[in-house]
Amino acid sequence: MPEGLGEESPCNPSANPTLEQVLEAGASRRGVMRGALLTAVGTLFGTSVPSMAARAQTPATQGLLGFKAVPISTRDTVTVPEGYRTQVLIPAGTPISGAAPSAAGSGTDQARQIGAGHDGMHFFPIEGRSPYEGSSQDALLVLNHEWVEPRFLHVAMSGRPFDSNAVPMKDGVREPEDVQKEIDAHGVSIVRIRKQAGGVWAVARDPRNRRITGATPIEIAGPVRGSDLVKTKHSPDGTRTRGTLNNCAHGVTPWNTYLTCEENWAGYFKNTDQRPAQPREHSRYGVRARSRYGWELARGGDDAFARFDASRKGAAPTQDYRNEPNTFGWVVEINPWDPESTPIKRTALGRFAHEGVVFAPTVAGRPVVCYSGDDAPFEYIYKFVSARPYQPGSASGALLDDGTLYVAKFNDDGSGDWLPLVFRQGRLIPENGFTSQADVLVNTRSAADAVGATKMDRPEWGAVDANTGEVYFSLTNNAGRRPDEVNGANPRARNLYGHIVRWNEARNDPTSRTFRWSIFVLAGDPANSKGLNGRPLTADSFFGSPDGLWFDRQGRLWIQTDYAGGASASGPYAGFGNCQMLAADPKSGEIRRFLVGPRGQEITGVTTTPDGRTMFVNVQHPGGDTSAEDFAAGRFTSHWPDGGNALPRSATVVITRNDGGVIGG
Numbered sequence: 001m002p003e004g005l006g007e008e009s010p011c012n013p014s015a016n017p018t019l020e021q022v023l024e025a026g027a028s029r030r031g032v033m034r035g036a037l038l039t040a041v042g043t044l045f046g047t048s049v050p051s052m053a054a055r056a057q058t059p060a061t062q063g064l065l066g067f068k069a070v071p072i073s074t075r076d077t078v079t080v081p082e083g084y085r086t087q088v089l090i091p092a093g094t095p096i097s098g099a100a101p102s103a104a105g106s107g108t109d110q111a112r113q114i115g116a117g118h119d120g121m122h123f124f125p126i127e128g129r130s131p132y133e134g135s136s137q138d139a140l141l142v143l144n145h146e147w148v149e150p151r152f153l154h155v156a157m158s159g160r161p162f163d164s165n166a167v168p169m170k171d172g173v174r175e176p177e178d179v180q181k182e183i184d185a186h187g188v189s190i191v192r193i194r195k196q197a198g199g200v201w202a203v204a205r206d207p208r209n210r211r212i213t214g215a216t217p218i219e220i221a222g223p224v225r226g227s228d229l230v231k232t233k234h235s236p237d238g239t240r241t242r243g244t245l246n247n248c249a250h251g252v253t254p255w256n257t258y259l260t261c262e263e264n265w266a267g268y269f270k271n272t273d274q275r276p277a278q279p280r281e282h283s284r285y286g287v288r289a290r291s292r293y294g295w296e297l298a299r300g301g302d303d304a305f306a307r308f309d310a311s312r313k314g315a316a317p318t319q320d321y322r323n324e325p326n327t328f329g330w331v332v333e334i335n336p337w338d339p340e341s342t343p344i345k346r347t348a349l350g351r352f353a354h355e356g357v358v359f360a361p362t363v364a365g366r367p368v369v370c371y372s373g374d375d376a377p378f379e380y381i382y383k384f385v386s387a388r389p390y391q392p393g394s395a396s397g398a399l400l401d402d403g404t405l406y407v408a409k410f411n412d413d414g415s416g417d418w419l420p421l422v423f424r425q426g427r428l429i430p431e432n433g434f435t436s437q438a439d440v441l442v443n444t445r446s447a448a449d450a451v452g453a454t455k456m457d458r459p460e461w462g463a464v465d466a467n468t469g470e471v472y473f474s475l476t477n478n479a480g481r482r483p484d485e486v487n488g489a490n491p492r493a494r495n496l497y498g499h500i501v502r503w504n505e506a507r508n509d510p511t512s513r514t515f516r517w518s519i520f521v522l523a524g525d526p527a528n529s530k531g532l533n534g535r536p537l538t539a540d541s542f543f544g545s546p547d548g549l550w551f552d553r554q555g556r557l558w559i560q561t562d563y564a565g566g567a568s569a570s571g572p573y574a575g576f577g578n579c580q581m582l583a584a585d586p587k588s589g590e591i592r593r594f595l596v597g598p599r600g601q602e603i604t605g606v607t608t609t610p611d612g613r614t615m616f617v618n619v620q621h622p623g624g625d626t627s628a629e630d631f632a633a634g635r636f637t638s639h640w641p642d643g644g645n646a647l648p649r650s651a652t653v654v655i656t657r658n659d660g661g662v663i664g665g
């Protein structure tokens, strides 16, 4: 979703302490606290990370980055290093299942085509045994479709009236066919892809090719299943819902299934009840009196669309959709190998604006651990530890239904604490308004407020370095942080460029309750950045607003950006060019620009074949910076990937080396 759409506006009114308050907490402690802060800030220079000594010995990373950096660019193309080439695969609208629909299809056709807004993605080798081992020529590619831009999706109707949200609407009413198409362009695609003779990749027919959409039947599992908070007219027993929405980044389970994460779902609903009638499970997440797309305004009042109005209408929750928003904001498990399987919302992982989810390396007989960020200003980073141990061969998604959800507290002395979000523990008691574990989970943000978590600068993707166990998280930006709100882990007021934080769990045990953190890089232009070596980023390495993060199996950290740049950018992002992808050496801190995308897009989603010789990267919303005036005149900032006067479309880019070598090496 492009920067500036306002979907990540702050909803956190809690009074967790700012640094200023900590510093003012007591004169006798003041000297100690200031000293501690200086220590934490010192880690920005990479000089005194206490946990470094405890790190596992890593293989030599000499030559980890073997390509020549590409310069920034404002061209309407994908630029990769010398010796590399690209191919466009599965642009939005590509038919994948059933009878081949037309390219300009109906809502029903769209449910058999690749969706819009490509995002998180994984290459599942076709053998179906491991998510990381097997064929490098044949796979199920599974990818998220975060959102739609109706003016591009419905461009065939561009003569029709659009409202201020660029949604086709007449007299406050939407056409059901349009709404259905928008719902069907969301969700997830599962598509078999094969490398052809000559090295070109193509979609293959397969009974597993499938679209999960904003309308697909989905089960609710974990502690929230059956709770009063998710009972609706559609599911009076609170066990089911319809669809998954705003699927941003993803996760890959150790048992070879896919997790899709619901991020800015709140904007799909409206609630016109007068405060204080608005429950915190709406207000704390940004459900407002108007929805982004107006799906609830579809002519005819079909229940499938009316459910997006969460205002109270009936006498009881089972007579309306006041609880429909509570069935969104989850991590959803999809088994790509079984086309008949029902996706499952795993509620033990908490409800928030989930960016993605990433697993720590698994150890047989030990719990499964995964991390997830809540992408909004001043929100939190979470960790889930399963109650039961991981057993290879028999592990399943049921492991994600029973365990402890923690939220991170980053102390200014470089230490960190994982605070449990468990009903009846600490402040999560009835006296403070928490009535059950289901209540704690539906109101994860409020529970995290109550226990005193650290407010972060928009946590986006996480990634775990398998060599060291270190966990990295992107904090994309937070222009709203005031000078009196900085803390060690979010050290910049008006953080326009973002940073990447990393930590080691105590004893290198992912289940630990404490950790040691440091800052890997403060992003920004060469005048406003700092790398691990304490020096600014350079022409070859500067970037802003880190978003996607991913480790390849050689240990390179890939960094993807999401900012409003390009040729017309003014202000802090003037001169940054189009959004890009860089590679980093986690040991030396060296960063090198690998790819620059076309105009008006963000780069998001990356995976490779098991042999590392083919990389897949997603380009989302090319041309997204086209002004309303230019759109009306048929002038788009981007025509990628089709060129000419074509409409821009999200698509996957396949990247290979001319010499067949490992990408990035």
Ligand code: FEO
Binding pocket: 001, 146, 248, 249, 263, 355, 375, 460, 547
């Ligand atoms: Fe969907 Fe936070 O990016």
Ligand code: CA
Binding pocket: 001, 002, 146, 562, 602, 604
């Ligand atoms: Ca995005």
Ligand code: CA
Binding pocket: 001, 248, 249, 355, 460, 547, 548, 562, 604
């Ligand atoms: Ca993102």
Ligand code: CA
Binding pocket: 001, 460, 476, 547, 562
């Ligand atoms: Ca982003």
